[in-house]
Amino acid sequence: MLEIKKLTMQFGALKSISDLDITVNKGEIVSVIGPNGAGKTTLFNVVTGIYKPTEGDVLLDGKSIAGKDPAVVNRLGIARTFQNVRLFLNMSVIENVMAATYAQTKSNIFSSALGLPASRKEEKEVRAKAEELLSFFGTRLTGYRWEQPAYSLSYANRRRLEIARALATNPKVLLLDEPAAGMNPKETQEITEVIGRLRSEKDLTILVIEHDMHVVEGISDRVIALDHGVKIAEGSFDSVATHPDVVEAYLGKGSADRK
Amino acid sequence: MTEQTTPENLGIGTDEWVAQHEKRLSRRAGLLGIVDFLNQKVSPLVRYLLLAIFAVGFGALVHNLYLLRIAANLAVFLALTLGLNVVMGFAGLLDLGFVAFFGFGAYAYALTSSAQLNQHWPTYLSVPAIVITTAFLGYLVSLPSRRLFGDYLAIVTLFFGQVFIQLIISSDSITFPGHEDSVDITGGSNGIPGLDQFKLFGYTFKTITDYYWLLLVVVALLLVAITRVDRTRVGRAWRTVREDPLASQSMGIKVNNLKMLAFIVGAAIAGLCGTIYAAIQNAVFINGFDMPLLTLIYAAVILGGSGSIPGSILGAFVMSVLPEILRVQNYSEILFLTVLILAVAALSKGWKRFGFNASLVILLGLLVKVISSALSLATTPTSTWAVGPVSKALKYWLLMPANRILWGNIAFVLLIALIANYSIAKERVKFYLLPLIAFIAIFVWEVRLVIEPNTTRQLIIGMMLVVLMIVRPQGFLGKTRVEVL
Numbered sequence: 032m033l034e035i036k037k038l039t040m041q042f043g044a045l046k047s048i049s050d051l052d053i054t055v056n057k058g059e060i061v062s063v064i065g066p067n068g069a070g071k072t073t074l075f076n077v078v079t080g081i082y083k084p085t086e087g088d089v090l091l092d093g094k095s096i097a098g099k100d101p102a103v104v105n106r107l108g109i110a111r112t113f114q115n116v117r118l119f120l121n122m123s124v125i126e127n128v129m130a131a132t133y134a135q136t137k138s139n140i141f142s143s144a145l146g147l148p149a150s151r152k153e154e155k156e157v158r159a160k161a162e163e164l165l166s167f168f169g170t171r172l173t174g175y176r177w178e179q180p181a182y183s184l185s186y187a188n189r190r191r192l193e194i195a196r197a198l199a200t201n202p203k204v205l206l207l208d209e210p211a212a213g214m215n216p217k218e219t220q221e222i223t224e225v226i227g228r229l230r231s232e233k234d235l236t237i238l239v240i241e242h243d244m245h246v247v248e249g250i251s252d253r254v255i256a257l258d259h260g261v262k263i264a265e266g267s268f269d270s271v272a273t274h275p276d277v278v279e280a281y282l283g284k285g286s287a288d289r290k
Numbered sequence: 291m292t293e294q295t296t297p298e299n300l301g302i303g304t305d306e307w308v309a310q311h312e313k314r315l316s317r318r319a320g321l322l323g324i325v326d327f328l329n330q331k332v333s334p335l336v337r338y339l340l341l342a343i344f345a346v347g348f349g350a351l352v353h354n355l356y357l358l359r360i361a362a363n364l365a366v367f368l369a370l371t372l373g374l375n376v377v378m379g380f381a382g383l384l385d386l387g388f389v390a391f392f393g394f395g396a397y398a399y400a401l402t403s404s405a406q407l408n409q410h411w412p413t414y415l416s417v418p419a420i421v422i423t424t425a426f427l428g429y430l431v432s433l434p435s436r437r438l439f440g441d442y443l444a445i446v447t448l449f450f451g452q453v454f455i456q457l458i459i460s461s462d463s464i465t466f467p468g469h470e471d472s473v474d475i476t477g478g479s480n481g482i483p484g485l486d487q488f489k490l491f492g493y494t495f496k497t498i499t500d501y502y503w504l505l506l507v508v509v510a511l512l513l514v515a516i517t518r519v520d521r522t523r524v525g526r527a528w529r530t531v532r533e534d535p536l537a538s539q540s541m542g543i544k545v546n547n548l549k550m551l552a553f554i555v556g557a558a559i560a561g562l563c564g565t566i567y568a569a570i571q572n573a574v575f576i577n578g579f580d581m582p583l584l585t586l587i588y589a590a591v592i593l594g595g596s597g598s599i600p601g602s603i604l605g606a607f608v609m610s611v612l613p614e615i616l617r618v619q620n621y622s623e624i625l626f627l628t629v630l631i632l633a634v635a636a637l638s639k640g641w642k643r644f645g646f647n648a649s650l651v652i653l654l655g656l657l658v659k660v661i662s663s664a665l666s667l668a669t670t671p672t673s674t675w676a677v678g679p680v681s682k683a684l685k686y687w688l689l690m691p692a693n694r695i696l697w698g699n700i701a702f703v704l705l706i707a708l709i710a711n712y713s714i715a716k717e718r719v720k721f722y723l724l725p726l727i728a729f730i731a732i733f734v735w736e737v738r739l740v741i742e743p744n745t746t747r748q749l750i751i752g753m754m755l756v757v758l759m760i761v762r763p764q765g766f767l768g769k770t771r772v773e774v775l
């Protein structure tokens with residue numbers, strides 16, 4: 032489904048990603064782990080078209096998408112969330128989701144201005160879709176919260192809203208950048224379940240960056256560990272988590288031997 | 291999975307706590323809380339209905355041509371403000387060439403409806419053609435601006451506006467290859483007089499009243515159209531562009547296309563305004579499409595609250611009626627004194643201090659008057675300067691030196707120096723500085739500024755904007771925008 036081939040991303044003298052190969056199959060949930068600065072977010076930025084790779088290629092369903100405009104990449108079926116949560120803060124919760132249906136809807140400025148029936152119908156459909164997507168998180172983002180500005184949401188709800196917004200673009204592949212960051216254990220448990228349901232109910236292929244090992248263990252079919260832009264381990268959660276290079280990357284040199 | 295909200299978990303940082311943040315803020319707002327209250331309690335439909343009744347009633351009952359002309363100019367200005375609100379308020383683009391599109395529409399109408407090029411197009415042809423052409427011009431200007439934002443966009447559009455003005459001024463003698471004589475296209479700085487009147491559905495517009503009704507329809511349609519667009523797909527997308535272009539782009543929204551669209555819509559609206567304005571004025575002159583107008587439109591959008599449609603209406607009212615009021619010396623004196631007293635009251639923090647400051651100002655004035663007469667300083671005779679109610683009230687108190695320009699200028703420099711010092715002064719010094727500043731401000735106003743009505747108008751508007759920026763940065767009807775919370 033998603034193939035990353037011999038990818039290198041260089042900023043000046045710094046190679047954030049070097050010669051990286053990753054394949055994600057349809058319906059799979061793959062986790063990317065690694066210490067801070069390993070190049071995980073940079074990988075997402077390259078895949079979604081925010082950066083053009085220095086070398087290598089990114090293929091979606093066999094077609095190259097490397098260096099394409101982020102809007103185009105999204106329209107081809109890749110949606111994402113951001114590590115530092117980038118919501119449209121001064122828009123309402125439901126508007127955040129409705130806005131993300133832009134690419135699949137048609138009303139132009141004239142049909143909207145004239146209030147044509149087609150435009151009104153589409154508006155109703157978009158709203159219904161947004162409400163449905165928000166109800167994916169139980170009652171956390173429903174009811175009176177729809178009309179609240181996004182900035183009034185708690186941190187955990189912002190992360191949830193960002194997922195709902197990404198879903199509204201009808202993606203095939205979903206990239207989640209640290210979805211459980213800043214959440215308490217209960218919320219973390221909840222988001223782990225949600226990610227599982229995203230695959231089963233929404234038919235998604237998911238690539239997750241996550242630091243919380245409980246989440247990684249709970250959701251991953253496969254885990255990939257990065258360090259300094261290089262893949263140091265790949266496989267089942269257990270095999271990667273106990274891989275000496277991974278332990279060393281996280282705990283510093285020598286710790287693997289001492290263990 | 292659900293969690294009931296009990297008082298215990300309604301702590302700092304939970305949704306409910308954060309949601310009430312705005313309420314807590316607005317309760318503190320005092321006098322401006324009234325604006326908030328009206329904003330929330332009076333439904334938009336009722337507001338628009340009242341506005342419509344007022345506008346129709348005005349047109350039906352008022353026959354004073356001067357008032358009708360002001361009203362028609364207000365309507366044009368309002369339409370322009372709505373157009374700029376699309377570009378700046380909705381899409382967040384700093385377009386400093388906006389009035390050039392207005393000017394382009396006006397000049398295009400003049401050229402197609404006057405003896406200048408001997409063209410007399412029918413209105414139903416010229417106006418749509420001009421609106422489309424202006425939109426296309428907007429598209430062309432937006433091409434290089436596509437990848438620009440913030441400061442760069444501002445500079446490019448500012449440049450475009452200035453180029454437009456230079457082109458109009460210098461296009462009064464253009465020589466074409468093969469022709470001996472130069473051709474006058476735009477009339478240069480003399481403008482183009484004697485334009486045709488609008489003629490629609492067999493009716494020729496004759497009076498300002500006719501145009502007033504036309505403008506009422508145009509503004510009403512614009513309001514409906516823009517409100518609808520704002521609430522639906524394109525309007526939402528514009529807001530995402532303003533909020534976070536990168537996130538917007540990542541959600542499949544083509545940010546550049548939307549910026550261009552906002553530009554084009556703004557240009558088209560300005561072009562339409564230009565045609566009507568030219569027809570009302572019966573002539574076009576280039577100096578009507580320069581910086582002063584641009585500042586007024588921007589002030590209207592910002593004053594009302596960038597991105598808010600009711601805000602644009604209010605802003606346009608204030609910014610177009612205010613300069614008219616300020617044209618009359620008595621009114622501008624009253625307004626100045628009111629603003630000054632309010633400012634001193636706000637800075638005094640409490641009525642006791644305010645009373646103290648006011649007495650000190652009065653004492654200061656008397657003292658200056660007594661000292662100057664003891665020194666037998668030459669004064670301007672009262673009869674020549676005390677004309678309005680304010681100045682008449684002030685004549686026993688205020689010293690009016692004979693050389694108004696000299697003394698006014700000295701006091702003005704002193705005033706600026708004192709104001710600059712005020713913000714950094716210690717509390718104890720501020721205590722005495724405030725009445726001193728207030729007195730010198732009144733002195734400067736009466737002695738020097740009253741005889742320069744154009745400067746005073748700009749100053750009062752500037753003062754209002756500064757005060758607004760301090761007490762209500764989001765504008766009268768704008769929403770508080772939150773960057774990070």
Ligand SMILES: Nc1ncnc2c1ncn2[C@@H]1O[C@H](COP(=O)(O)OP(=O)(O)O)[C@@H](O)[C@H]1O
Nearest residue numbers: 042045047065066067068069070071072073074
């Ligand atoms: N736009 C950029 N310009 C320069 N350096 C960057 C840029 N983006 C990321 N980097 C660098 O790339 C490295 C990897 O960063 P990142 O992908 O954010 O790591 P993480 O694995 O924590 O998400 C860091 O050293 C970071 O400073």
Ligand SMILES: [Mg+2]
Nearest residue numbers: 071072073114
């Ligand atoms: Mg990261």
